[in-house]
Amino acid sequence: MTIDISVLIGGEAGQGIQTVGLLMTRTCHRAGLYVMAVNDFESRIRGGHSFIQLRISDRPVQGPTRKLHMVAALDERTYGLHQSELTEGGLVLIPKDHADTMTQHHRCKTVDFEGVAKKAGSSILANTVAAGVCLSLLGAPSDLFENVLKSTFNQLEEERLAQNIQAARYGYTAVEDETFRWSWRWAMASPKGRLIDGAQAAAFGALAGDCRFSAFYPMSPATGIIQHLVDMAQTVPLVIEQAEDEIAAVNMIIGASFAGVRSMTATSGGGFSLMTEGLGLAAITETPIVIVNAQRPGPATGLPTRTAQADLQFVIHASQDEFPRFVFAPGTPFEAFSVTARAFELSERFQVPVIILMDQYLSDSLFVAEESFEAPETVATYTAADDPEAPSGYRRYALTDSGISPRALPCKGSTLVKVCSDEHDEEGHITEDADIRDAMVTKRFAKLSAMRKEIRPPEVIHADSEILLICWGSMRGAMTEAVRRLRAEGLSCGGVHIVDMWPFPDAAVGEILGKAGKFFVVEQNRSAQLGQLIRQQTGYQYTDAVLKYNGRPMCAGEITDTIKTKLR
Amino acid sequence: MVSTKDYHSDYPNHWCPGCGNFGILDAMKSALAGLDLPPEKVLIVSGIGQAAKTPHFLQCNYFHSLHGRALPIATGAKIANHLMTVLVSTGDGDCYGEGGNHFMHAIRRNIDVTVLAHNNRVYGLTKGQASPTSMDGMQTKMQPGGVIANPFNPLAAALSLGAGFVARGFSGEGGQLSSLIQAGIRHRGFALIDILQPCVSFNRVNTHKWYKDRIAPIEENHDETDLIAALRLALGTDDRIPTGIYHRRESPSYTDRIGKLNDKALTDHRYRPELLKALLTDGYL
Ligand SMILES: Cc1ncc(C[n+]2csc(CCOP(=O)(O)OP(=O)(O)O)c2C)c(N)n1
Numbered sequence A: 001m002t003i004d005i006s007v008l009i010g011g012e013a014g015q016g017i018q019t020v021g022l023l024m025t026r027t028c029h030r031a032g033l034y035v036m037a038v039n040d041f042e043s044r045i046r047g048g049h050s051f052i053q054l055r056i057s058d059r060p061v062q063g064p065t066r067k068l069h070m071v072a073a074l075d076e077r078t079y080g081l082h083q084s085e086l087t088e089g090g091l092v093l094i095p096k097d098h099a100d101t102m103t104q105h106h107r108c109k110t111v112d113f114e115g116v117a118k119k120a121g122s123s124i125l126a127n128t129v130a131a132g133v134c135l136s137l138l139g140a141p142s143d144l145f146e147n148v149l150k151s152t153f154n155q156l157e158e159e160r161l162a163q164n165i166q167a168a169r170y171g172y173t174a175v176e177d178e179t180f181r182w183s184w185r186w187a188m189a190s191p192k193g194r195l196i197d198g199a200q201a202a203a204f205g206a207l208a209g210d211c212r213f214s215a216f217y218p219m220s221p222a223t224g225i226i227q228h229l230v231d232m233a234q235t236v237p238l239v240i241e242q243a244e245d246e247i248a249a250v251n252m253i254i255g256a257s258f259a260g261v262r263s264m265t266a267t268s269g270g271g272f273s274l275m276t277e278g279l280g281l282a283a284i285t286e287t288p289i290v291i292v293n294a295q296r297p298g299p300a301t302g303l304p305t306r307t308a309q310a311d312l313q314f315v316i317h318a319s320q321d322e323f324p325r326f327v328f329a330p331g332t333p334f335e336a337f338s339v340t341a342r343a344f345e346l347s348e349r350f351q352v353p354v355i356i357l358m359d360q361y362l363s364d365s366l367f368v369a370e371e372s373f374e375a376p377e378t379v380a381t382y383t384a385a386d387d388p389e390a391p392s393g394y395r396r397y398a399l400t401d402s403g404i405s406p407r408a409l410p411c412k413g414s415t416l417v418k419v420c421s422d423e424h425d426e427e428g429h430i431t432e433d434a435d436i437r438d439a440m441v442t443k444r445f446a447k448l449s450a451m452r453k454e455i456r457p458p459e460v461i462h463a464d465s466e467i468l469l470i471c472w473g474s475m476r477g478a479m480t481e482a483v484r485r486l487r488a489e490g491l492s493c494g495g496v497h498i499v500d501m502w503p504f505p506d507a508a509v510g511e512i513l514g515k516a517g518k519f520f521v522v523e524q525n526r527s528a529q530l531g532q533l534i535r536q537q538t539g540y541q542y543t544d545a546v547l548k549y550n551g552r553p554m555c556a557g558e559i560t561d562t563i564k565t566k567l568r
Numbered sequence B: 001m002v003s004t005k006d007y008h009s010d011y012p013n014h015w016c017p018g019c020g021n022f023g024i025l026d027a028m029k030s031a032l033a034g035l036d037l038p039p040e041k042v043l044i045v046s047g048i049g050q051a052a053k054t055p056h057f058l059q060c061n062y063f064h065s066l067h068g069r070a071l072p073i074a075t076g077a078k079i080a081n082h083l084m085t086v087l088v089s090t091g092d093g094d095c096y097g098e099g100g101n102h103f104m105h106a107i108r109r110n111i112d113v114t115v116l117a118h119n120n121r122v123y124g125l126t127k128g129q130a131s132p133t134s135m136d137g138m139q140t141k142m143q144p145g146g147v148i149a150n151p152f153n154p155l156a157a158a159l160s161l162g163a164g165f166v167a168r169g170f171s172g173e174g175g176q177l178s179s180l181i182q183a184g185i186r187h188r189g190f191a192l193i194d195i196l197q198p199c200v201s202f203n204r205v206n207t208h209k210w211y212k213d214r215i216a217p218i219e220e221n222h223d224e225t226d227l228i229a230a231l232r233l234a235l236g237t238d239d240r241i242p243t244g245i246y247h248r249r250e251s252p253s254y255t256d257r258i259g260k261l262n263d264k265a266l267t268d269h270r271y272r273p274e275l276l277k278a279l280l281t282d283g284y285l
């Protein structure tokens, strides 16, 4: 039997929707199932509409689907908004009878979540009731759910834990007389991998890169990463400071990195805009920094809590003038982990800024990651040792073939470290000399050839297909599933996913695309930014683009539908 | 013994002859040498402007950064290695204009840096536009009808934000200025020294003579710990400009309050895989 069930729990902000989602996700994970949970919420603390959508399967799942099998509506709006997504025969759980429910192609079952919750002690337990109701209908053993409650709420006082367990039990009994046509027998297996969101994975990656200082200014959807770092900082030598603005945040990490600790900041596009000046400072002073841009739709404030991939061209070019930089776009939590650790190493080795493009969908969604997250045994350092014999001979910007000059740290020995944001000579003094200017630009760009060697080629599945789908960052899961489905329908279709975006892997991408008859870019922006980049860097013109920019994550079904239409 | 010669730099100086910056530069050298601080123990962070070029004319570690951004750079550097002596060389435009927000918050954090604000009440490097401290009505090429704004009062602002060390110096009073700088460096926590400085090229209002006619050392009976008395001096309604220490009161600095930094600097910690391994084992959802 193949399980592939989607459940949506929706309600107002403040009703604990995310908690229900988390509890159910954990329960599924513990039973050895694959599961993912996508959070969808508005930029408000109370009211409005928010939901979490779970996809549960006995096979790996990497992206959401549009078709829902079950909807738990904690308020009436949820039903109105999501009834069209229900598949034939789906089940809706709703607090009150709904006039137009009878004529629908799906079933409605009335469950008074709040009333039941009150019996357990308080109406705020309605979310736990809902979790109990859904899990009961799916066939999950109640003791499994109770164990999850116990480990989730183990810090709560006895009484509140007991109330939650009572609420869960009442939830189970409230639907005793109801059946869910896709329920299955839960054969318990050991959990698959770890349950993790992209934000936490990136935070682990920062520690694996020996990050010791982070400054930030709060901005959704980047706060998740910082929150995880703050939690982890309780046990590691990591200092985190909330800056007065993003300008201060980026300059603080530049100052800390200059003084000798690996440093990062995380923000979204608006904050990144304010950081562009500092990005240039890091570049001309050759100070290593790592910036995570968790993308959301813009411009300006845009859609604060939603997802986008529209900053690619921006971050590749951000700042006046030109300089080498790395840009990475992880597609899964494991990639977020490994790329972030790598970012710190590369940034220090090449003395260049590194930008990591994440987005709301990757940061805030829960995934099952089966890869192993390993702490490296050692972390290399690339700072120059002090030469007490000839301290005055030290030149911070000494011209070298590689373009990389020895980087000493201030106040760590007898050499003096002189750093300057004006164009400077080898010693670090301001210069207006035309030849030195040429030499310094050449020196900074000399790093590029070795930087290119660090760039990993895209991952390709079914390379020798007639049609290729090509995507970057968080579109990996949806694209991979779309390729599988299109192939199942007899199409000769493959997929390409790019993580290492800049310096662009020209040769590798050119070679892959050169063999394909047609290729389609799949992106969450309006103007096919990857498509443009491919054309610029390889000369290949994409056949067409599958684009989505309404702030909601793209599903495999949307990709397959669009591709089929475009091929017709 | 460290001497002022140890701070000598051969880098050619292009400040205008007669500029107040020279007096400040000399006072810095004598203050640093007087404290027996060797150049390799000192970091000077500066923004952009004539004032911000100062570290090039000294022998020391420096980070000559962006216009307005010296304080966040200095904050990050101090957090990374709080054992460094960190000075900030900045101008009135740099510190109170472009960097005004950072000024406010660096004081709130009480980060242990000594800010030398070369206050010539004009933008020198960009050739004479009004600055936040230019007097109301001052005419410049860009403000031909005169400035239409009240001048920013850095001392009163710093005091009201809780700065623990607030002083005013004058570039023409080198001896006093040098001891103010020493006191500022010795102070544990944020220290502001606003240094009045003539700009012979662009400020025709606040000339050397104009200052000479107005400055006077703070009276000896002034109680440095009395915030209200300091504010009264800073807000002074008559023509006199008191120089010296307006206010001095120590409280734990930002880095004092971070437990992790008590035993050693962040730069001296080493990567320990076992800490991450422990987090990876039980610290996940
Ligand atoms: C972002 C930015 N804006 C503007 C400038 C141009 N600029 C350089 S110095 C300066 C003002 C300097 O005034 P002040 O800080 O008072 O220093 P002074 O030259 O008077 O010592 C300005 C506006 C710049 N370098 N960077």
Ligand code: SF4
Pocket (backbone or CB within 6 Å): B014, B015, B016, B018, B019, B020, B021, B050, B120, B124, B125, B198, B199, B200, B201, B202
């Ligand atoms: S322009 Fe003014 S501040 Fe600048 S060097 Fe000349 S006199 Fe000094």
Ligand SMILES: [Mg+2]
Pocket (backbone or CB within 6 Å): B049, B091, B092, B093, B118, B119, B120, B121, B122, B123, B124, B131
């Ligand atoms: Mg000035």
